[in-house]
Amino acid sequence: MRLHALVSDAASARAAAAGGATVVQLRLKGASTAEVVELGRSLRDLEAELVVNDDLDAALELGCGVHLGQTDPGIERAREAGIALGISVAKRREAAVAEFSGATYLGAGPIWETPSKPDAGVPIGLDGLRDVCLSVSIPVVAIGGIDSSNAADCIRAGAAGVAVIRAAAEIEALRAAVDAAL
Numbered sequence: 001m002r003l004h005a006l007v008s009d010a011a012s013a014r015a016a017a018a019g020g021a022t023v024v025q026l027r028l029k030g031a032s033t034a035e036v037v038e039l040g041r042s043l044r045d046l047e048a049e050l051v052v053n054d055d056l057d058a059a060l061e062l063g064c065g066v067h068l069g070q071t072d073p074g075i076e077r078a079r080e081a082g083i084a085l086g087i088s089v090a091k092r093r094e095a096a097v098a099e100f101s102g103a104t105y106l107g108a109g110p111i112w113e114t115p116s117k118p119d120a121g122v123p124i125g126l127d128g129l130r131d132v133c134l135s136v137s138i139p140v141v142a143i144g145g146i147d148s149s150n151a152a153d154c155i156r157a158g159a160a161g162v163a164v165i166r167a168a169a170e171i172e173a174l175r176a177a178v179d180a181a182l
Helices: 011-018 033-041 054-063 074-082 093-099 127-136 150-156 167-180
Strands: 003-007 022-024 049-053 065-070 084-089 103-107 140-143 161-164
Touching: 003 011, 003 167, 011 022, 011 074, 011 167, 022 033, 033 054, 033 093, 033 127, 049 054, 054 065, 065 074, 074 084, 074 093, 084 093, 093 103, 093 127, 103 127, 127 140, 127 150, 150 161, 150 167, 161 167
Parallel strands: 003 022, 003 161, 022 049, 049 065, 065 084, 084 103, 103 140, 140 161
Antiparallel strands: none
């Protein structure tokens, strides 16, 4: 759970895992389930846990975890399948509902503004992250505007780890910052 790298191609996935990512999340916006499965199959030897973003059918076919947003379908099916289930949250109430719904971890944020997801919503900051972390008993992964300069702040606020998209290129520095804060 320490360091999630959200990637869209095999080269980035391999670089992230080699640099210390503990979870590689395939985020292929607009791709078909078949395309996600094809990429996922090419990454079976990855030295990191594989998670699929927003595509439960692909996750089930690959036998890996899935990360879903608040309005994405499939939470019940993922829970019934017994796969790792991450759910995005921004508030204490959403976190409690997600945990009750069967999430095995939460993605909380955005912590800060992020150019990677313009529709991410209003940043919750470290206080919002701390509030989410204190409201659940499952791991919380912070996301949104995180890089090596502020990742440790998220860990100190209670997060079990951080997730990055654009900062995946600096994965080794991120891993060092997270490890130092734990």
